[in-house]
Amino acid sequence: MNSMIVQVDKLHTLRGHKDGVYTLTNGPQDAIFFSGAGDGLIVRWNLDDAESGKVIAKVPGSVYAIHYERERNNLIIGENHEGIHIVNLDTKKELGAVKTTGAAIFDIKTYQEDIIVASGEGMVTVLNYQNLSIQKQWNDSIQSVRSIAINPLAKEMAVGFSDNKIRVYDLKTYKRKYEIEAHTNSVFTLTYSPDYRWLLSGSRDAHLKVWNVNEHYELQESIVAHMYCINHIEYSPEGKYFATCSMDKSVKIWDSEQFKLLKVIDKARHAGHGTSVNRLLWSKHVSETQKNPLISAGDDRSISVWQVDLDEKKNDYQ
Numbered sequence: 001m002n003s004m005i006v007q008v009d010k011l012h013t014l015r016g017h018k019d020g021v022y023t024l025t026n027g028p029q030d031a032i033f034f035s036g037a038g039d040g041l042i043v044r045w046n047l048d049d050a051e052s053g054k055v056i057a058k059v060p061g062s063v064y065a066i067h068y069e070r071e072r073n074n075l076i077i078g079e080n081h082e083g084i085h086i087v088n089l090d091t092k093k094e095l096g097a098v099k100t101t102g103a104a105i106f107d108i109k110t111y112q113e114d115i116i117v118a119s120g121e122g123m124v125t126v127l128n129y130q131n132l133s134i135q136k137q138w139n140d141s142i143q144s145v146r147s148i149a150i151n152p153l154a155k156e157m158a159v160g161f162s163d164n165k166i167r168v169y170d171l172k173t174y175k176r177k178y179e180i181e182a183h184t185n186s187v188f189t190l191t192y193s194p195d196y197r198w199l200l201s202g203s204r205d206a207h208l209k210v211w212n213v214n215e216h217y218e219l220q221e222s223i224v225a226h227m228y229c230i231n232h233i234e235y236s237p238e239g240k241y242f243a244t245c246s247m248d249k250s251v252k253i254w255d256s257e258q259f260k261l262l263k264v265i266d267k268a269r270h271a272g273h274g275t276s277v278n279r280l281l282w283s284k285h286v287s288e289t290q291k292n293p294l295i296s297a298g299d300d301r302s303i304s305v306w307q308v309d310l311d312e313k314k315n316d317y318q
Contacts (some may be wrong), residue, residue: 001006006253006263007309008270012050012288015305017041021297022278025068025075028089030285033295034075035303036063042077042087047285047293050305057087065118067108067267072129076115078105084117084127098132100125109148109157111171116157118145125218126174136174140167149199154213158199160187166201178217183207188230192258194239202230202244210259221259225252234280237292241310245277251296253308265296265306275296 019038027033031047032054042057061080068075073284074095077085083099103120110116113126114135122141127134143162149156157173166187168178185204192199192213198220199211208225211217226246235242235256245251251272253263273296281295294306 004255004262005015005311008263008265009307009309010251010271010304011293011307012303014050014059014305015301016043016053017301017303019062020276020299020301021082021303022062022064022128023066023282024295024297024303025066026278026281026283027068028070028073030283031287033283034066034068035280035297036066036077037301038062042066042075045303047283047290047305048287056089056092057085059085059186059241062104065105065108067110069110071223076108076110078108079101080104080116084108084115085100086132090125093309096126096132098134100127100134100137104144106144106146107148109150111150111152113156116148116150118159120144122161124148124174132238138174140176141165144186146188147190148189149192151192151196151199151213151238153196156213157272158190158192160190160201161204162186164203165201166190166217180217182211185229187240191233191235191242194235200233200242201232205228205247206230206246208233208244208254213294223263226250229276231276231278233279234282234294236282236294237284239310243280243294245255245280245283245296247276249273249275249277251277251280251306253310262310263308272304273300273302273304275299 014220017037021037023036026036040059043053059079084098086095101119108119122139126136141163147160166180166182183203189202207228208223210221228247251265276299279297
């Protein structure tokens, strides 16, 4: 079995937000991405001209969730305590807004003609994309809904709650199929593997867990992955690796087949973030100077762009 060496180089530190950066999403081209922060700003960044961010929207409240929807070229923005705004990136105009909740919005996903919103009072809201009418809205907990993951293959949606549970719903009826006693604290992040064999969860209990989708979400792995809360999990574009980020100020790179730690990116060794790392985005962008850079956002108001090179030679757990 080949071993792995991971080389990490910091390409850029992007500044401009005036508060913690909580969310990142991809854009219409591989070089484009968007950030949202506690300052209510939505900023467009271009990896080919990384230092020049452009504010495309400003809302009065903090932004914890934004979602890019490629088919319509729309950006869906979750405004803290107010609801969602839809901005078309072609016309640069707001197409609509709706107040779905009086609580914080922690995640937004789309599936076919549905916009699915996770909010702080334990509410999941399903909106019709065309007219923004509420199709379905339910509480399965009095505690926050923190994360949504979509599995179009099985037509399932996994939802992470602050009551420590993962609940899995049918994407046609939105009826609950499974309820998993997943963690000992809030489930902050969920993602399906690119082949949809696994559901990965990260929690405030610092554990990374791997669930076998084809075996009714049976627990496959439980790993003490960080010192503090795991805020986000993100797969690399080709799916061979994934990254986690944490309140412990670090980003970690993992092998996605064996779930083994390959690299730790932190302030001491790589001039990483000095505070909680809140969000990751692993870009598909390729240029002469970068290939599939990993982007991280933190409470220190900055965004870091990393070149992660993986070479099958020897192990390096630094």
